Amino acid sequence: MNVLDLMSGFIVELRNAGIPVSLTENLDAMTAVKEIPLEDREAFKYALAATLVKSHNHWRAFETIFEVYFSLRGPEYAIVGDGSDGRGDAPAPQPGRPGDGSGAGGGLDGLTPEEIAQMLMQALMNGDQAMMRALARQAVQRFAGMEPGRPVGGTYYLYRTLRNLDLDAMMDKLMQASRDGADEGLTPLEERLERDEFQGRIEEFKQEVEAEIRRRLVADRGPEAMAKTLRKPLPEDVEFMHASRDEMQNLKKALGPLTRKLAARLARKRRHGRRGPLDFRNTVRHSLSYGGVPADPKFKFPRPAKPELMVVADISGSVAAFARFTLMLVYAIQGQFSKVRSFVFIDGIDEVTDYFKSTEDVAEAIHRVNTEADVVWVDGHSDYGHAFEVFWERHGRDINAKTTVLLLGDARNNYHATQSWVVKEIRKRCRHVYWLNPEPRSYWNTGDSVVGEYGAHTDGVFECRNLRQLEAFVEKLA
Amino acid sequence: MPDPFSSVQSVREGLQSVDYLADEGIAGVVYLARRLGKPVLVEGPAGTGKTQLAKSVAELSGARLIRLQCYEGLDESKALYEWNYKKQLLRIQADKSSDSWTQVHDDIFSEEFLLTRPLLEAISSEDPVVLLIDEVDRVEIETEALLLEVLSEYQVSIPELGTIRAKQVPMVFLTSNNTRELSEALKRRCLFLHVDYPDLEREKQIVLTKVPDISQSLADQVARIVRSIRQLDLKKAPSVSETLDWARTLVLLGIDEIDAKDAKETLHILLKYQTDIAKAAKELSAER
Numbered sequence: 001m002n003v004l005d006l007m008s009g010f011i012v013e014l015r016n017a018g019i020p021v022s023l024t025e026n027l028d029a030m031t032a033v034k035e036i037p038l039e040d041r042e043a044f045k046y047a048l049a050a051t052l053v054k055s056h057n058h059w060r061a062f063e064t065i066f067e068v069y070f071s072l073r074g075p076e077y078a079i080v081g082d083g084s085d086g087r088g089d090a091p092a093p094q095p096g097r098p099g100d101g102s103g104a105g106g107g108l109d110g111l112t113p114e115e116i117a118q119m120l121m122q123a124l125m126n127g128d129q130a131m132m133r134a135l136a137r138q139a140v141q142r143f144a145g146m147e148p149g150r151p152v153g154g155t156y157y158l159y160r161t162l163r164n165l166d167l168d169a170m171m172d173k174l175m176q177a178s179r180d181g182a183d184e185g186l187t188p189l190e191e192r193l194e195r196d197e198f199q200g201r202i203e204e205f206k207q208e209v210e211a212e213i214r215r216r217l218v219a220d221r222g223p224e225a226m227a228k229t230l231r232k233p234l235p236e237d238v239e240f241m242h243a244s245r246d247e248m249q250n251l252k253k254a255l256g257p258l259t260r261k262l263a264a265r266l267a268r269k270r271r272h273g274r275r276g277p278l279d280f281r282n283t284v285r286h287s288l289s290y291g292g293v294p295a296d297p298k299f300k301f302p303r304p305a306k307p308e309l310m311v312v313a314d315i316s317g318s319v320a321a322f323a324r325f326t327l328m329l330v331y332a333i334q335g336q337f338s339k340v341r342s343f344v345f346i347d348g349i350d351e352v353t354d355y356f357k358s359t360e361d362v363a364e365a366i367h368r369v370n371t372e373a374d375v376v377w378v379d380g381h382s383d384y385g386h387a388f389e390v391f392w393e394r395h396g397r398d399i400n401a402k403t404t405v406l407l408l409g410d411a412r413n414n415y416h417a418t419q420s421w422v423v424k425e426i427r428k429r430c431r432h433v434y435w436l437n438p439e440p441r442s443y444w445n446t447g448d449s450v451v452g453e454y455g456a457h458t459d460g461v462f463e464c465r466n467l468r469q470l471e472a473f474v475e476k477l478a
Numbered sequence: 479m480p481d482p483f484s485s486v487q488s489v490r491e492g493l494q495s496v497d498y499l500a501d502e503g504i505a506g507v508v509y510l511a512r513r514l515g516k517p518v519l520v521e522g523p524a525g526t527g528k529t530q531l532a533k534s535v536a537e538l539s540g541a542r543l544i545r546l547q548c549y550e551g552l553d554e555s556k557a558l559y560e561w562n563y564k565k566q567l568l569r570i571q572a573d574k575s576s577d578s579w580t581q582v583h584d585d586i587f588s589e590e591f592l593l594t595r596p597l598l599e600a601i602s603s604e605d606p607v608v609l610l611i612d613e614v615d616r617v618e619i620e621t622e623a624l625l626l627e628v629l630s631e632y633q634v635s636i637p638e639l640g641t642i643r644a645k646q647v648p649m650v651f652l653t654s655n656n657t658r659e660l661s662e663a664l665k666r667r668c669l670f671l672h673v674d675y676p677d678l679e680r681e682k683q684i685v686l687t688k689v690p691d692i693s694q695s696l697a698d699q700v701a702r703i704v705r706s707i708r709q710l711d712l713k714k715a716p717s718v719s720e721t722l723d724w725a726r727t728l729v730l731l732g733i734d735e736i737d738a739k740d741a742k743e744t745l746h747i748l749l750k751y752q753t754d755i756a757k758a759a760k761e762l763s764a765e766r
Contacts, residue, residue: 024666028514035513036486036506043486046506054665056521056656056672189738189762193699196706200678257656264657268550268618 259332314409345387348377498534517650525717
């Protein structure tokens with residue numbers, strides 16, 4: 001496969017993964033490639049990234065696809081090397097057959113697992129990257145048990161390899177060794193630093209293993225098939241309900257800049273929309289002095305809408321993440337609202353506004369919500385009906401014409417009574433009621449979901465499956 | 479002196495010679511920008527050396543740095559060019575009688591009456607320049623359009639005068655703190671470079687280069703503590719410039735080895751929010 005074919009396949013895959021690549025960017029990449037030799041893989045990667053990926057959020061997706069398409073091209077694939085950085089000039093050997101080179105990577109075949117573990121520990125201790133890479137390869141070859149054509153994902157092999165290496169125990173051993181190495185033990189600060197250091201290295205090693213597995217799978221299946229199995233949604237498209245722990249981390253990271261942007265945008269909007277609507281009466285009155293021609297339009301004083309917001313969120317099981325993100329987003333832009341109150345429920349309901357007031361750290365507040373709020377009434381299964389009823393009893397009178405009420409949840413009511421009259425009453429009294437549902441629209445009203453019944457009494461039910469949709473909604477709201 | 483832009487490696491070494499420690503990505507993009515003649519959009523957290531990169535490249539290539547600081551309300555007359563009205567007026571009044579109208583007209587719209595602003599200046603300059611458009615995310619999205627012609631064609635069209643083309647292609651750096659999404663049109667015209675917090679080794683090198691009289695071991699410790707702090711969930715992670723401030727403080731205080739107490743007492747230099755400081759202090763001294 002020549003570079004041109006590879007590049008066009010690569011770009012198609014980027015687009016498939018959701019990264020927008022325009023034609024000009026494509027051309028730029030082609031020109032850039034001419035300037036930088038494929039052999040210098042790192043530089044090559046950055047050249048492609050600079051021309052094709054214009055948002056940092058897309059970096060991870062790009063990196064994965066790059067690995068898939070170009071990992072077999074570089075000499076790094078070989079376990080040969082000149083010792084120092086593992087980059088030799090030897091041709092890439094066939095997958096499944098380790099390099100027969102000398103230096104750091106060579107001669108690992110004959111070792112026992114204990115010796116491998118010992119060497120790995122040494123490498124981690126000294127931060128010897130070449131050694132770590134060689135060991136990662138050896139470990140994959142030895143423990144993963146990869147068979148060509150076997151239809152299992154990379155995670156399976158990763159699990160098998162890591163289980164055999166037992167990195168958690170390795171961590172303890174490393175800490176112990178460094179404690180022994182110090183003359184009078186470690187201070188807590190030093191201990192903490194050492195731990196972070198080793199954790200970083202182990203993480204690096206894990207990535208090395210993962211990369212190796214991926215390389216072998218690509219060699220086995222070809223880049224197209226592999227890229228397809230690795231395709232992951234971009235952070236803003238990850239669904240709240242199905243995010244893995246890793247994706248959750250990324251979501252959290254993406255939320256920070258996103259709220260900052262949103263707040264800046266809203267503040268700007270507010271500053272610029274300084275004019276109020278046309279004051280018709282005033283304009284007509286002034287038109288008299290121009291002989292009835294409304295030459296001098298008059299405007300009302302601007303009254304920027306600063307709604308009071310009441311967020312009522314289901315925090316049971318699968319929708320908890322969604323509630324958390326919405327609360328975080330709402331509190332991050334609370335300057336846009338005159339007042340924000342929040343309530344959480346499962347089958348009982350509790351007000352959590354104070355948690356957010358007492359600290360400026362939203363993450364901590366959320367943690368307190370999860371641990372301290374009194375939201376369980378009977379059995380800890382969602383009961384929207386009861387929660388709404390109690391909400392109406394306790395806080396119904398606080399709702400006034402300025403209030404916007406946000407109801408968050410999947411409306412999976414476990415076949416309890418819906419008490420949808422509460423929503424109807426709320427709507428009579430407040431400015432708007434909106435329902436945000438983290439489930440895909442096609443799942444609504446299936447099984448025990450009664451979102452339709454509640455939705456009939458609201459001003460709109462919105463699908464908020466990912467950050468993108470949530471952001472769009474909140475912007476509209478403020 | 480050999481051309482510092484002949485390869486990625488030489489760019490990297492060149493930048494190092496002017497005290498800017500670039501990683502592979504930064505050097506690669508700078509090299510590419512030079513080769514393809516494209517602007518670079520540098521994005522990343524505050525205080526990671528985005529602006530410094532432009533300055534260092536200018537120093538390396540011996541070019542003059544022209545800086546356009548962006549702010550809300552920036553317009554054509556501040557960024558591109560402006561007619562010198564007073565001078566034009568004087569010219570008209572100077573000899574009312576002699577010239578015909580067309581002659582005066584041609585005359586007052588000539589380069590003599592043009593006030594160049596940074597963008598035009600960068601383009602019309604004879605000697606090599608580096609143009610730095612700082613914090614481009616601060617201008618409104620409509621104002622971005624002003625930049626597009628300069629960035630893609632390296633020319634400025636002035637209706638009365640015609641098009642002024644660049645005599646040489648300047649290197650252009652745009653920086654953004656990512657407070658808003660830049661327009662697709664702008665992004666498409668640029669190479670994109672995300673500058674993140676440096677890794678341990680690079681940060682240590684930066685500390686060693688920028689803080690004189692610091693010992694190896696202290697620099698190492700500083701870098702490691704900062705890395706640990708960055709891993710916490712903070713409102714504002716310490717930037718490179720704050721790391722440097724901290725390292726300087728420690729040197730001034732005559733501290734050779736940081737213990738938990740010193741760290742706690744000087745944390746306010748590294749972190750700017752009370753909650754962050756409290757959290758970091760707790761984390762650093764906690765027995766685990």
